[in-house]
Amino acid sequence: xxxxxxxxxxxxxxxxxxxxxxxxxxxxxxxxxxxxxxxxxxxxxxxxxxxxxxxxxxxxxxxxxxxxxxxxxxxxxxxxxxxxxxxxxxxxxxxxxxxxxxxxxxxxxxxxxxxxxxxxxxxxxxxxxxxxxxxxxxxxxxxxxxxxxxxxxxxxxxxxxxxxxxxxxxxxxxxxxxxxxxxxxxxxxxxxxxxxxxxxxxxxxxxxxxxxxxxxxxxxxxxxxxxxxxxxxxxxxxxxxxxxxxxxxxxxxxxxxxxxxxxxxxxxxxxxxxxxxxxxxxxxxxxxxxxxxxxxxxxxxxxxxxxxxxxxxxxxxxxxxxxxxxxxxxxxxxxxxxxxxxxxxxxxxxxxxxxxxxxxxxxxxxxxxxxxxxxxxxxxxxxxxxxxxxxxxxxxxxxxxxxxxxxxxxxxxxxxxxxxxxxxxxxxxxxxxxxxxxxxxxxxxxxxxxxxxxxxxxxxxxxxxxxxxxxxxxxxxxxxxxxxxxxxxxxxxxxxxxxxxxxxx
Numbered sequence: 001x002x003x004x005x006x007x008x009x010x011x012x013x014x015x016x017x018x019x020x021x022x023x024x025x026x027x028x029x030x031x032x033x034x035x036x037x038x039x040x041x042x043x044x045x046x047x048x049x050x051x052x053x054x055x056x057x058x059x060x061x062x063x064x065x066x067x068x069x070x071x072x073x074x075x076x077x078x079x080x081x082x083x084x085x086x087x088x089x090x091x092x093x094x095x096x097x098x099x100x101x102x103x104x105x106x107x108x109x110x111x112x113x114x115x116x117x118x119x120x121x122x123x124x125x126x127x128x129x130x131x132x133x134x135x136x137x138x139x140x141x142x143x144x145x146x147x148x149x150x151x152x153x154x155x156x157x158x159x160x161x162x163x164x165x166x167x168x169x170x171x172x173x174x175x176x177x178x179x180x181x182x183x184x185x186x187x188x189x190x191x192x193x194x195x196x197x198x199x200x201x202x203x204x205x206x207x208x209x210x211x212x213x214x215x216x217x218x219x220x221x222x223x224x225x226x227x228x229x230x231x232x233x234x235x236x237x238x239x240x241x242x243x244x245x246x247x248x249x250x251x252x253x254x255x256x257x258x259x260x261x262x263x264x265x266x267x268x269x270x271x272x273x274x275x276x277x278x279x280x281x282x283x284x285x286x287x288x289x290x291x292x293x294x295x296x297x298x299x300x301x302x303x304x305x306x307x308x309x310x311x312x313x314x315x316x317x318x319x320x321x322x323x324x325x326x327x328x329x330x331x332x333x334x335x336x337x338x339x340x341x342x343x344x345x346x347x348x349x350x351x352x353x354x355x356x357x358x359x360x361x362x363x364x365x366x367x368x369x370x371x372x373x374x375x376x377x378x379x380x381x382x383x384x385x386x387x388x389x390x391x392x393x394x395x396x397x398x399x400x401x402x403x404x405x406x407x408x409x410x411x412x413x414x415x416x417x418x419x420x421x422x423x424x425x426x427x428x429x430x431x432x433x434x435x436x437x438x439x440x441x442x443x444x445x446x447x448x449x450x451x452x453x454x455x456x457x458x459x460x461x462x463x464x465x466x467x468x469x470x471x472x473x474x475x476x477x478x479x480x481x482x483x484x485x486x487x488x489x490x491x492x493x494x495x496x497x498x499x500x501x502x503x504x505x
Contacts, residue, residue: 225251245313284309295329328408341400349387454491
């Protein structure tokens with residue numbers, strides 16, 4: 001009994017607790033349901049609002065689209081109306097063109113009929129004229145041409161001469177204007193100084209010092225410089241002889257220093273020659289750089305500048321080669337500027353055109369070929385290389401700059417007094433000119449005058465008429481150009497003279 005009571009009490013307690021839990025869960029369930037219903041109602045209201053707004057926006061969009069479509073329809077109708085009007089206008093123009101075409105076809109047919117009628121009339125007239133004259137058309141044409149040629153031959157000759165003179169005058173005036181302008185702007189000495197190869201001795205004692213005991217001083221000086229030194233040939237003078245102008249100049253500088261110092265022995269000779277070589281090397285380089293700077297040419301390789309400076313001590317027919325090249329470069333730049341050629345190429349090529357002369361005593365060959373090879377070796381442009389190679393017509397000049405170099409070389413060399421030419425060479429040149437002229441048929445006499453600047457040719461009037469004389473002058477000039485080398489221009493003057501002589505007895 002005692003055990004049953006606690007058990008019953010426990011069961012009652014458990015039941016009461018379970019009932020309390022159940023009641024609590026029931027209350028929570030009812031509360032959640034109410035909240036869910038509120039959320040559902042709220043969501044429905046919001047959805048209805050969204051749908052209402054969407055319907056309103058859709059209605060606005062539809063209304064705007066309809067308005068835009070109406071506008072586009074109006075524009076399309078306007079475009080269709082304009083196209084229709086243009087189509088109508090084009091149809092009208094096509095009709096007009098067709099009518100004009102029909103009229104033109106009709107007029108062309110009428111013109112062709114008229115042409116045919118005119119040709120028939122001309123044929124009939126020609127046949128009547130041939131019967132009257134007793135000549136066919138071809139015979140009449142030949143006869144008329146012969147008569148016309150005989151009548152106008154003299155006038156034709158005069159006309160040809162006149163036209164040639166006018167053309168030559170225009171060409172000469174243009175060329176003279178360019179060349180005179182260039183030469184007037186380039187004012188330099190006509191004749192350049194020659195390289196000095198002789199030194200004056202102060203006294204006979206100095207002569208003995210230079211020779212030395214048993215000739216040891218002069219032998220040492222010759223070995224050190226590579227120059228032949230002649231003391232006894234000219235009284236009071238020391239003559240230096242060498243194909244190399246640089247060596248000759250080194251010997252001159254060294255000898256001047258030794259004579260000024262007074263102490264002449266093998267040791268002092270070696271020192272003087274070494275100092276002279278250094279001075280000459282500096283002077284050569286400075287001369288090349290000054291020449292390039294004077295004419296305004298940049299970018300020349302160092303080795304080419306050194307060779308250019310060596311030309312300061314080189315002469316050609318008494319003309320200093322470096323001064324000749326500088327003068328040419330100035331003239332070439334002016335001519336190139338006048339005719340539109342490459343000024344830099346023309347100046348560079350003329351400045352370096354005789355660069356081969358600096359080494360002709362070391363390398364065999366023509367100086368133009370050697371100069372072109374040196375220019376190519378040191379990376380100068382092909383136009384410059386070609387102009388150097390072509391300046392003496394060893395190859396055909398193909399660029400304006402090459403022709404400018406050739407012209408400037410002739411100008412600089414041909415100026416009065418620029419070069420010394422021996423009497424023997426002068427006489428030979430005169431004979432060559434006269435022989436070329438007399439090699440043509442119909443020549444009576446030929447005279448070279450004006451120091452070879454003009455050749456006068458007297459022809460036989462019975463063998464050479466006026467037209468042939470014109471051709472003969474051109475042929476002689478062409479042969480002179482092809483066979484002779486000369487500076488400047490040679491005038492060919494062909495003279496045809498007819499004399500009628502009779503005696504009254």
